[in-house]
Amino acid sequence: MVNLMPFERENIAQIEGYLPGEQPSSSDVIKLNTNENPYPASPLVAETLSKIEVDELRRYPSALADEFCGLASRVHNVNPENIIPTNGGDELLRLILTTFAGENDTLAITSPSYSLYPVLANIQGCSLTEIPLDKDLNYPNELAELLVDSSAKICFLVNPHAPTGGLLPVKFIDKLASNFKGVLVVDEAYADFVDPALRYDCIPLINKHKNLLLLRTLSKGYSLAGLRFGYGLGDSELISPIKYKTRDSYNTDYISQQLACAALSSREYAMSTWEKIRQSRKFLSTKLEQLGLKSWPSQTNFLLVQIPDNPGAEYIYKKLKLDNILVRHFDVNNLNNKIRITIGSEDENKRLISSLVNILRI
Amino acid sequence: MVNLMPFERENIAQIEGYLPGEQPSSSDVIKLNTNENPYPASPLVAETLSKIEVDELRRYPSALADEFCGLASRVHNVNPENIIPTNGGDELLRLILTTFAGENDTLAITSPSYSLYPVLANIQGCSLTEIPLDKDLNYPNELAELLVDSSAKICFLVNPHAPTGGLLPVKFIDKLASNFKGVLVVDEAYADFVDPALRYDCIPLINKHKNLLLLRTLSKGYSLAGLRFGYGLGDSELISPIKYKTRDSYNTDYISQQLACAALSSREYAMSTWEKIRQSRKFLSTKLEQLGLKSWPSQTNFLLVQIPDNPGAEYIYKKLKLDNILVRHFDVNNLNNKIRITIGSEDENKRLISSLVNILRI
Numbered sequence: 001m002v003n004l005m006p007f008e009r010e011n012i013a014q015i016e017g018y019l020p021g022e023q024p025s026s027s028d029v030i031k032l033n034t035n036e037n038p039y040p041a042s043p044l045v046a047e048t049l050s051k052i053e054v055d056e057l058r059r060y061p062s063a064l065a066d067e068f069c070g071l072a073s074r075v076h077n078v079n080p081e082n083i084i085p086t087n088g089g090d091e092l093l094r095l096i097l098t099t100f101a102g103e104n105d106t107l108a109i110t111s112p113s114y115s116l117y118p119v120l121a122n123i124q125g126c127s128l129t130e131i132p133l134d135k136d137l138n139y140p141n142e143l144a145e146l147l148v149d150s151s152a153k154i155c156f157l158v159n160p161h162a163p164t165g166g167l168l169p170v171k172f173i174d175k176l177a178s179n180f181k182g183v184l185v186v187d188e189a190y191a192d193f194v195d196p197a198l199r200y201d202c203i204p205l206i207n208k209h210k211n212l213l214l215l216r217t218l219s220k221g222y223s224l225a226g227l228r229f230g231y232g233l234g235d236s237e238l239i240s241p242i243k244y245k246t247r248d249s250y251n252t253d254y255i256s257q258q259l260a261c262a263a264l265s266s267r268e269y270a271m272s273t274w275e276k277i278r279q280s281r282k283f284l285s286t287k288l289e290q291l292g293l294k295s296w297p298s299q300t301n302f303l304l305v306q307i308p309d310n311p312g313a314e315y316i317y318k319k320l321k322l323d324n325i326l327v328r329h330f331d332v333n334n335l336n337n338k339i340r341i342t343i344g345s346e347d348e349n350k351r352l353i354s355s356l357v358n359i360l361r362i
Numbered sequence: 363m364v365n366l367m368p369f370e371r372e373n374i375a376q377i378e379g380y381l382p383g384e385q386p387s388s389s390d391v392i393k394l395n396t397n398e399n400p401y402p403a404s405p406l407v408a409e410t411l412s413k414i415e416v417d418e419l420r421r422y423p424s425a426l427a428d429e430f431c432g433l434a435s436r437v438h439n440v441n442p443e444n445i446i447p448t449n450g451g452d453e454l455l456r457l458i459l460t461t462f463a464g465e466n467d468t469l470a471i472t473s474p475s476y477s478l479y480p481v482l483a484n485i486q487g488c489s490l491t492e493i494p495l496d497k498d499l500n501y502p503n504e505l506a507e508l509l510v511d512s513s514a515k516i517c518f519l520v521n522p523h524a525p526t527g528g529l530l531p532v533k534f535i536d537k538l539a540s541n542f543k544g545v546l547v548v549d550e551a552y553a554d555f556v557d558p559a560l561r562y563d564c565i566p567l568i569n570k571h572k573n574l575l576l577l578r579t580l581s582k583g584y585s586l587a588g589l590r591f592g593y594g595l596g597d598s599e600l601i602s603p604i605k606y607k608t609r610d611s612y613n614t615d616y617i618s619q620q621l622a623c624a625a626l627s628s629r630e631y632a633m634s635t636w637e638k639i640r641q642s643r644k645f646l647s648t649k650l651e652q653l654g655l656k657s658w659p660s661q662t663n664f665l666l667v668q669i670p671d672n673p674g675a676e677y678i679y680k681k682l683k684l685d686n687i688l689v690r691h692f693d694v695n696n697l698n699n700k701i702r703i704t705i706g707s708e709d710e711n712k713r714l715i716s717s718l719v720n721i722l723r724i
Contacts, residue, residue, distance in 0.1 A: 007515075007545050007573065008603045009464045017607040020425045036421050046416040054408040057588035057621075059398050060581070063382045087449055087590075090610045098485065102371045103465060116611065123460065123608055153369075183369050211369065219422070226419035226616030228449075241370045245379040246485055248452045249478065254588030255617055259419075 015122040018115065021328055030348045033326040035190075035302050037223035038345035039276065041259075042269035045224070048262035052255055061254035064243065068252075068260050072231060075264055076203050081236040084243050085260070087251050089189055089217035089230035090116060092242075093156065096213065096232075097124045099246045100183050101153045108152035110139065112163060112335055114187065117156050126153075137164045137296065137304070137334065144172065148179045155180060158187040159202075160194060163330070163340045165298025167194060173202050177209035183238065185213045190300035192221030192274050193281075198299070203233060210235045220301055222263040222270050229260045277301050280343045287353045291360055301343045313339050316359060323355040377484040380477065383690055392710045395688040397552075397664050399585040400707035401638065403621075404631035407586070410624035414617055423616035426605065430614075430622050434593060437626055438565050443598040446605050447622070449613050451551055451579035451592035452478060454604075455518065458575065458594075459486045461608045462545050463515045470514035472501065474525060474697055476549065479518050488515075499526050499658065499666075499696065506534065510541045517542060520549040521564075522556060525692070525702045527660025529556060535564050539571035545600065547575045552662035554583030554636050555643075560661070565595060572597045582663060584625040584632050590614075591622045639663050642705045649715045653722060663705045675701050678721060685717040 021034035040046070069080040076083075086092040093116065101107060103125040109117045111130035121128045129150040133139060140146065147155050157176075160167045177184050186202055194200045206212050217230035229252060232239065252260075263270065285295045285303055295303040307313040317329040317339055328340040344352065383396035402408070431442040438445075448454040455478065463469060465487040471479045473492035483490045491512040495501060502508065509517050519538075522529045539546050548564055556562045568574050579592035591614060594601065614622075625632065647657045647665055657665040669675040679691035679701055690702040706714065 007462050007600060009462060009467075011464075012461055012603055012607055015607055018611050020422070020611050023422055023424060031421065034422055038420075040417040040420055049414065049416055050412075052411065054411055054585075055402040058400075058402055058585045059393065060382070060385055060396055060587045061590070062385060087615075088610065088612060090612065094610060099374055100369050100371060102373075102487070119607075125464070223416075223420045225422045225612075228423070228612055228615040238369060241374055245374055245377055245481075248450065248456060249380050249382050250450060250452065250587075250590060253449075253590040253615070253618060256615060 011122060011125045015119065018119040022326060024326065028324055030325045030344060030351060032342040032344050032348065032352065033328040034225070035220055035300070035342045036225050037220055037273060037277070037301065038343070038348060039223060039273040041223040041263060042266035044266035044269070045259050045262045048258055049255075052258060057254055060250055061252065061257055063250055065252050065257045068231075068257050068264075071261050071264050075267065076233060078203065078206065078233060079236065082206060082233055082239060084232040084239045084247070085252050085257070086230050086232065086247070088219065088228040089187070089215050091251060092215050092230055092232045093117070093185075093187070094120055095242050095246050096154060096183065096185055097121065097126065099241050101126050105153035106150065108147050108150040108155040110143070110157065112330070112332070113156070113158050114162050115330070133334070135334070139168070144176045144179065147176065148181070151181070153182045154185060155182060156185045156187060158189065160190045160299040162190065162300065163302070163304050163335065164296045165300040165302060165304060166296060167198065167200060167299040170200060170202055170205070173212075174205055174208070177205060177212045180211065183211050183213060184209070185215065187215045189215065189217050189220060191216070192270070193277055193301045194299040195278060206234050210237060213238055218260055218263055221274060223273065224259065224263060227256050227259055229256045277343050280346060280349055284341070284343060284349050284353070291353075291356055293356075303341050303343070305339050305341055307337055307339060309337065311360075313337050316356075319359045320352070320355055325352055325355055373484060373487045377481065380481040384688060386688065390686055392687045392706060392713060394704040394706050394710065394714065395690040396587070397582055397662070397704045398587050399582055399635060399639070399663065400705070400710060401585060401635040403585040403625060404628035406628035406631070407621050407624045410620055411617075414620060419616055422612055423614065423619055425612055427614050427619045430593075430619050430626075433623050433626050437629065438595060440565065440568065440595060441598065444568060444595055444601060446594040446601045446609070447614050447619070448592050448594065448609070450581065450590040451549070451577050453613060454577050454592055454594045455479070455547070455549070456482055457604050457608050458516060458545065458547055459483065459488065461603050463488050467515035468512060470509050470512040470517040472505070472519065474692070474694070475518070475520050476524050477692070495696070497696070501530070506538045506541065509538065510543070513543070515544045516547060517544060518547050518549060520551065522552045522661040524552065524662065525664070525666050525697065526658045527662040527664060527666060528658060529560065529562060529661040532562060532564055532567070535574075536567055536570070539567060539574045542573065545573050545575060546571070547577065549577045551577065551579050551582060553578070554632070555639055555663045556661040557640060568596050572599060575600055580622055580625055583636060585635065586621065586625060589618050589621055591618045639705050642708060642711050646703070646705060646711050646715070653715075653718055655718075665703050665705070667701050667703055669699055669701060671699065675699050678718075681721045682714070682717055687714055687717055
């Protein structure tokens with residue numbers, strides 16, 4: 001492509017932007033492509049939304065979302081100064097780069113992982129160290145050593161992993177945070193869906209490691225993807241420059257602050273959806289296996305599914321789309337023979353399975 | 363302050379963050395400090411808000427806010443590709459720097475102007491060229507030449523000016539855009555309040571100048587500061603890298619997109635508030651003059667008021683605060699003997715004047 005945009009910075013001119021999953025306007029579509037929660041947010045969130053008056057929007061919101069920080073600190077047993085609310089988790093990822101990595105610094109990630117990470121590194125002009133998973137998408141045994149040896153300023157680890165759904169244990173994160181010299185970011189966008197029996201909880205680690213920053217979002221676990229609200233947890237010295245310097249002055253809006261507080265206050269309701277999704281995850285992976293389709297063990301609200309070369313992943317993706325079922329197909333190395341399926345409602349999952357039965361019988 | 367934060371980039375460690383105006387939690391306060399509109403948003407915005415169901419928030423919003431772009435393009439008689447919606451105007455300012463200015467580039471501004479500009483330049487690690495206004499806060503006669511000679515990659519001009527309220531005519535912008543070699547950003551946050559008799563309209567200029575980018579916001583003119591919604595207008599080649607590369611993937615949320623569409627669809631209602639504010643602006647400046655307080659001719663929803671050294675601007679600011687009236691005092695060179703007063707409702711303006719009468723009589 002000829003660069004017709006002389007005003008762009010050189011690194012911006014060279015990059016390709018992030019491509020979000022399709023957002024069909026039709027509501028008939030069974031949407032299993034962007035890991036949204038199939039159940040609506042809690043009745044308290046609905047009630048809070050219904051009570052907001054337009055006159056409340058006349059004034060600027062709380063710049064620091066103080067009420068949310070107080071509430072989240074009580075929920076997670078940390079201090080308000082350990083919390084940074086952001087306009088979706090994506091804003092936090094960007095702010096971490098802005099705050100901690102300059103043009104000559106390196107971001108370390110695994111490959112594959114969340115496809116936004118390299119885009120953000122490119123925008124900031126950072127170098128990228130990518131640690132490849134093996135051909136079965138397992139982490140290399142020496143993952144921690146490779147990350148430490150990368151001398152990266154920042155590491156983004158999505159845990160549970162996207163798009164495999166696999167979970168690194170707390171012990172691993174603890175030890176890595178001790179050895180890694182830069183800022184270790186654990187993107188816990190999907191942590192709400194981890195089986196509670198695994199006792200996965202990294203939050204107490206932020207009191208021990210000054211370089212550990214955890215990302216949470218209300219998009220998936222709290223059914224509020226449309227709201228754009230996420231938050232970071234970390235040592236106050238790590239949070240402080242983001243909170244008081246690099247963040248846009250009013251980065252979260254009044255309504256999102258109100259609804260985020262309502263969502264966290266009615267966490268038990270969200271938890272009941274997580275349990276339903278875990279049950280459906282088990283159902284779906286069993287059914288897929290019965291169809292001869294192997295999926296990765298997942299602690300998230302999606303399954304990565306291996307598709308045999310015949311008929312091929314793109315074929316399945318397209319056939320499902322003709323049946324009004326959207327799933328995600330990443331046309332990149334290592335992933336182009338797989339599809340990623342979001343766990344839907346019980347009904348949606350059943351319709352997906354019947355559609356697959358038909359497609360595979362042809 | 364000792365820098366205890368070894369993870370911060372050097373330029374971030376050295377900067378001070380932007381300090382937003384006070385946001386008191388008490389609703390008894392007459393809030394004339396952050397240029398909010400005293401009248402609520404239109405009945406259509408209220409109705410739209412009341413109809414939004416929490417289930418609609420389950421899914422990600424339109425990544426590009428397509429509906430808003432279509433509507434705004436019809437309102438302003440441009441193409442949808444000339445519009446970039448953002449999470450408040452502040453996000454657009456940041457994105458312009460991210461997209462067009464690297465660490466060795468220069469941002470040109472006038473001094474004083476919106477105090478966020480230097481903060482954003484510092485975060486991006488850009489140099490700053492500040493063109494000082496004279497001691498009466500008039501632009502220098504050679505403003506255009508100084509900006510052109512600065513060789514800046516970007517120029518931010520707030521027009522009408524903050525904090526004086528003065529307006530540069532369309533002709534000036536037109537000529538400057540022709541001569542300036544970088545991206546000329548005209549921050550029109552207050553343009554809605556310009557007297558229509560002046561026929562100030564820079565939007566047609568974006569079809570003529572490939573380097574002109576205009577900023578609009580719903581915060582002030584449309585009474586939606588709490589919502590965080592702004593947008594840029596410019597040549598599609600200027601807008602495109604922001605829209606498809608540097609913007610966070612879902613930068614505006616579902617509710618703000620819906621309400622922004624409602625606000626623009628009921629623009630006549632907002633216009634009626636602009637007219638009321640212009641009437642009140644005239645009333646307030648006349649009353650202030652009767653109290654011996656000179657204010658700058660303003661085309662915005664605020665007045666910059668000169669305060670005699672005795673009693674001094676800080677004294678007036680504090681005395682008004684004791685009367686539950688908040689105004690803005692900038693404790694910086696050139697401005698520390700002035701206060702900035704947002705035009706309030708008729709009742710608020712009258713209460714401000716009575717309070718000032720009392721304070722000045724002491």
